[in-house]
Amino acid sequence: MATGSPNYKIILCGEYGVGKSSIFRRFMNNSFLEETGKKSTIGLDQATQMFRAHGTEVKLTLWDTGGMERMSFIGSSYYRGANAALLCYSMRNKDSFTILSQYILDIVMNAEGAKIFLCGNFADCTGENCVTKANIESFERECGDVLSGNYQISCKDNTGLNDMFSDIARVLHQDAVNKMTLRKDMIVRPGISPEAEPAHKRKCCSE
Amino acid sequence: MDEEYDAVVLGTGLKECILSGMLSVSGRKVLHMDRNNYYGGESASITPLQDLYDKFKMGKAPESMGRGRDWNVDLIPKFLMANGKLVDLLIHTGVTKYLEFKSVEGSYVYKGGKIHKVPADEKEALSSSLMGLFEKRRFRKFLMFCQEFSLDDPKTWEGVDAKMTTAQELYDKFSLDQNTADFTGHAIALYLNDEYKNQPCGEFIERVKLYSGSLARYGKSPYLYPLYGLGELPQGFARLSAIYGGTYMLDKKEPKIVFDGDKLLGVESDGEVAKCKMVVCDPSYAPDKCKKTGQVIRIICILNHPIPHTNDSLSSQIIIPQNQVNRKHDIYVGCVSYAHNVAAKNFFLAIVSTHVETDNPEREVQVALDLLGPIEQKFVTVSDLYQPIDNGKQNKVYISSSYDATSHFETTCLDVLKIYEIIDGKPFDFSKIKKTEDDM
Ligand SMILES: Nc1nc2c(ncn2[C@@H]2O[C@H](COP(=O)(O)OP(=O)(O)O)[C@@H](O)[C@H]2O)c(=O)[nH]1
Ligand SMILES: [Mg+2]
Numbered sequence: 001m002a003t004g005s006p007n008y009k010i011i012l013c014g015e016y017g018v019g020k021s022s023i024f025r026r027f028m029n030n031s032f033l034e035e036t037g038k039k040s041t042i043g044l045d046q047a048t049q050m051f052r053a054h055g056t057e058v059k060l061t062l063w064d065t066g067g068m069e070r071m072s073f074i075g076s077s078y079y080r081g082a083n084a085a086l087l088c089y090s091m092r093n094k095d096s097f098t099i100l101s102q103y104i105l106d107i108v109m110n111a112e113g114a115k116i117f118l119c120g121n122f123a124d125c126t127g128e129n130c131v132t133k134a135n136i137e138s139f140e141r142e143c144g145d146v147l148s149g150n151y152q153i154s155c156k157d158n159t160g161l162n163d164m165f166s167d168i169a170r171v172l173h174q175d176a177v178n179k180m181t182l183r184k185d186m187i188v189r190p191g192i193s194p195e196a197e198p199a200h201k202r203k204c205c206s207e
Numbered sequence: 208m209d210e211e212y213d214a215v216v217l218g219t220g221l222k223e224c225i226l227s228g229m230l231s232v233s234g235r236k237v238l239h240m241d242r243n244n245y246y247g248g249e250s251a252s253i254t255p256l257q258d259l260y261d262k263f264k265m266g267k268a269p270e271s272m273g274r275g276r277d278w279n280v281d282l283i284p285k286f287l288m289a290n291g292k293l294v295d296l297l298i299h300t301g302v303t304k305y306l307e308f309k310s311v312e313g314s315y316v317y318k319g320g321k322i323h324k325v326p327a328d329e330k331e332a333l334s335s336s337l338m339g340l341f342e343k344r345r346f347r348k349f350l351m352f353c354q355e356f357s358l359d360d361p362k363t364w365e366g367v368d369a370k371m372t373t374a375q376e377l378y379d380k381f382s383l384d385q386n387t388a389d390f391t392g393h394a395i396a397l398y399l400n401d402e403y404k405n406q407p408c409g410e411f412i413e414r415v416k417l418y419s420g421s422l423a424r425y426g427k428s429p430y431l432y433p434l435y436g437l438g439e440l441p442q443g444f445a446r447l448s449a450i451y452g453g454t455y456m457l458d459k460k461e462p463k464i465v466f467d468g469d470k471l472l473g474v475e476s477d478g479e480v481a482k483c484k485m486v487v488c489d490p491s492y493a494p495d496k497c498k499k500t501g502q503v504i505r506i507i508c509i510l511n512h513p514i515p516h517t518n519d520s521l522s523s524q525i526i527i528p529q530n531q532v533n534r535k536h537d538i539y540v541g542c543v544s545y546a547h548n549v550a551a552k553n554f555f556l557a558i559v560s561t562h563v564e565t566d567n568p569e570r571e572v573q574v575a576l577d578l579l580g581p582i583e584q585k586f587v588t589v590s591d592l593y594q595p596i597d598n599g600k601q602n603k604v605y606i607s608s609s610y611d612a613t614s615h616f617e618t619t620c621l622d623v624l625k626i627y628e629i630i631d632g633k634p635f636d637f638s639k640i641k642k643t644e645d646d647m
Contacts, residue, residue, distance in 0.1 A: 065449075066446050075445060080439070
């Protein structure tokens with residue numbers, strides 16, 4: 001990596017229409033599109049932003065799905081090397097919430113070690129079929145320590161997004177730093193030949 | 208499905224995915240379908256390991272082979288030339304961003320019952336075990352001539368006319384013997400047979416330059432290989448297509464191309480018809496429009512050690528030139544390992560392949576299997592090669608050819624670019640792709 005700041009890959013996961021591309025747009029250039037359907041997804045690939053975490057500048061690179069989930073599956077290659085998955089659902093659509101355990105399975109299978117963050121979008125909406133606080137709490141209990149964070153946002157009103165990404169940057173960076181010190185510990189332990197790379201290759205980032 | 212498309216692409220093999228990407232990028236409305244529930248067709252990397260055992264009806268994968276999910280086994284082995292056409296396509300389309308590559312550690316050639324490192328720069332030529340002392344010097348001169356050669360600069364020609372002088376005459380000019388010609392033509396210029404010797408040497412020189420240029424990029428060999436296997440490549444191009452608006456549907460029941468008389472209507476699946484102006488597909492979706500041109504044998508071998516005499520390389524290629532074993536086609540061995548996230552820790556995958564010449568193809572490649580040392584498990588496939596009977600212009604069904612036995616993607620890309628040119632009437636315009644910011 002040219003600039004030396006650690007770079008963390010985050011993938012967007014979740015049903016078609018829950019607002020993944022909208023989250024991406026807010027992240028990329030703080031814009032919002034009312035348009036629905038394919039139009040709101042086309043052209044979005046990946047985008048990078050800087051955040052401060054524990055006094056360090058870190059980069060987050062967010063990946064959109066390309067809309068492949070609309071009629072098909074997302075291939076395994078999307079997940080490769082992801083440090084985090086943003087597991088998205090729509091607060092006004094319970095089905096998009098109940099299906100999340102399947103997405104967790106995909107993430108665990110294809111992006112080993114990625115931290116999973118739960119993200120309820122459409123927080124501006126209220127109505128009958130909405131996901132309740134109780135729903136979310138019981139899902140969190142079920143998941144145990146699989147989830148590293150839980151946020152509610154609205155892309156339309158632009159609420160919660162900044163805090164969410166700053167928080168994710170902090171969690172990811174802290175994790176990377178911990179892993180590094182862990183590895184250091186292993187290296188100094190006498191009598192054990194560590195499987196670690198030479199010292200100059202050790203960096204606090206994952207790439 | 209009941210929308211109308213400019214193109215329906217059938218099969219998500221590498222060629223179809225590149226074409227799908229190119230069509231979407233050039234503004235066409237594309238629907239891309241596959242009968243399987245995974246991307247890649249024949250160019251997929253099989254995972255977990257049990258799926259490979261199931262595919263070959265070999266029972267249960269042994270526990271000793273580690274975690275099944277750590278395996279991503281290619282069915283068709285190939286490497287990318289660092290300066291080759293696929294890398295060009297990857298860079299121009301931005302698909303490189305989705306993948307990570309490692310350089311292949313060694314490139315070897317078989318001569319007199321043993322394997323030797325392919326010398327490709329002047330320094331290596333002088334220390335090579337392939338040639339005697341005087342031949343080394345002559346070969347070095349030949350390499351330097353090729354590297355300097357430029358069509359635009361007559362001063363570099365030294366009496367060689369790229370359009371008239373044959374490759375054999377070029378060998379003769381440098382007094383290179385048959386052995387040197389064997390490894391130069393097959394392991395460096397990567398010719399499939401010896402016909403090139405009687406052709407004008409322009410292309411031959413270009414190929415030698417491609418090899419040396421590719422080698423110079425990373426040092427150890429001219430080849431690259433993507434982490435997690437070749438199956439990542441079609442997925443990368445599928446993502447490109449999707450980002451430019453292509454729609455993906457996997458797991459479609461028997462997609463069938465339908466006509467009204469001679470006129471293409473569309474593609475039918477599950478009783479629905481997607482109307483379209485053209486179809487792009489692999490031979491398996493249009494068998495009646497293809498002819499068989501031969502067979503390829505591929506043997507996937509699981510090893511728990513590197514290939515002997517390759518300097519413990521975690522990845523390597525061995526080419527066995529046809530003349531060395533009295534054949535008409537070269538035999539290829541490609542080896543990758545856990546270092547590329549395609550096998551469990553400490554395991555290697557070596558794939559032997561060649562064009563079939565007899566009715567006992569396994570015996571044909573025994574010489575290659577003998578180079579591998581102890582083999583934990585073999586998976587043998589003999590597959591038919593198909594080619595479309597026409598170029599598709601007439602009925603708007605453009606069909607790719609089956610993947611050949613070559614060890615790299617150059618012929619794959621040529622086929623793709625040729626099909627695109629037939630569709631569009633002109634070569635693909637790379638400048639159409641809006642380059643995203645290079646954020647790496
Ligand atoms: N009211 C409301 N609409 C939203 C919100 N986020 C996204 N949308 C709309 O939901 C639709 C689908 O969003 P999109 O980002 O394309 O979903 P994707 O399929 O997951 O990428 C679009 O029409 C958006 O304008 C939100 O927070 N509130
Ligand atoms: Mg989207």
